[in-house]
Amino acid sequence: MRLWTLHPKYLDPQGLVALWREALLARAVLRGETRGYTHHPQLERFKAHASPRLAINAYLATVHAEATSRGYTFDRTKIGPVRPVAPISATRGQINYEWEHLLQKLAARSPALFAQWRELGRPLCHPLFHSGPGPVASWERASGGA
Template structure:
């Protein structure tokens, strides 16, 4: 499961579709509708949110907005209720780890997107998140990017 902290506009088609599917799974976990993935590390920040279910709905809404802008037909009815929620803090270190991870994926799956994005020094985060100073999150399991 990868719930990107990065803005969904950076994801390629395959990444956006996977993020949607995985966020729907996360929503099912937070609703107690599945027995799997209940302790998945990436859900820690949603569990810690004062309104976890509303937070995952806000996350899905960000993905839906990007999909709609691209002309994809993600089912809005799967999102659930939307209300304003406090943002989730995401550390610069975490964003940059995800950025390196995404660029590595794009270099293989979508070289043109990779070439357009690789020089970006400060990627935006998903609308649910708010950038703060700090290291890679304790829950992160992506490998360290290659040195150099």
């Protein structure tokens, strides 16, 4: 499961579809509708939010908006209520880590998007997140933690 901290506008079609599916799975986990993935580290930041279900709905709403802007027809009824929620903190280290990870994926899967984004020095994060200083998140498996 990869719930990108990055704005979904940077994702290639495969990545955007995968994000939609994975965020819907995360929503099911947070609603207690599935037994799998209940301890997935990427869910920690949503579980720690004052309103985890509303936070994942807000996350999904942005993914849906991006998909709609590209002409995709993701089912909006799968999201649930979307209300303003407090942002989730994300470190610049985490955003940079994810950016390098995404660029590797784009280089292999979508060379045109890789060429478009590779020189971008400071990618935007998903609107649910507020970036600040700090290392890669402790829950990021490949990083070895903070």
